[in-house]
Amino acid sequence: MPHLSLEYSDQLSGFDAAAALLTLNRVLLASGEFEELDIKSRAIAFSSYLIGTQTQGHAFVHLKLALLSGRSAAIKHQLSEQLLQALQQTCVWPPAIQVQLCVEIIEIERASYSKVTISN
Template sequence: MPHLTLEYSKNLDTFSAGAALLDINRALLASGQFEEADIKSRAIALDCCQIGVQDLPRAFIHAKLAILSGRSPEEKQRLSELSLQALADSAALPPGVEVQLCVEIQEIDRASYGKRFIAR
């Protein structure tokens, strides 16, 4: 834990998903909530998406951060803020495009989450 998924509109030509993932991972580690090797992240470029109804240059990056249940609302808010700031700081965005950055915290039931380490 945690699992971070970035979904972003593919029209962000200058966005480096790998750099954003690394920056958010660093922010999550600095929060003191997670062990380094437990932070898992991935990015998905969306070929087909629509923002609003007007034909304007728009884009988005949506971060979903799934964490185990049991954290306070304040801790979740802090993780959201840290993730959003890291995303904003790392995102090289194209000029002339309105970009929405979002972070969503999702809770995974601690009692039902399973994890196993396999080292060969």
């Protein structure tokens, strides 16, 4: 834990999802809240989406951070703000497209989460 899921509209041709994930993972590590090997991230581009009733001139990047329950609202807010700031700096955003960036913190009930690490 945590799990970071980055969803974005595929028309953002200058958006480097792999570089963004690395930047975001570094932000999480620097927060002091997580161990490096516990941070798992992934990205997926969407070709079918709408913003309002259209796609022309609009794009999005939506970041979901799933955390085990127990962190204060202040810590979750701080993580959200730090991730949003890092996300803003990950790309030269196209001038002809309005891009909506957002960060969502999702709490996973600690009592129902299971994990095992397998290594040979």
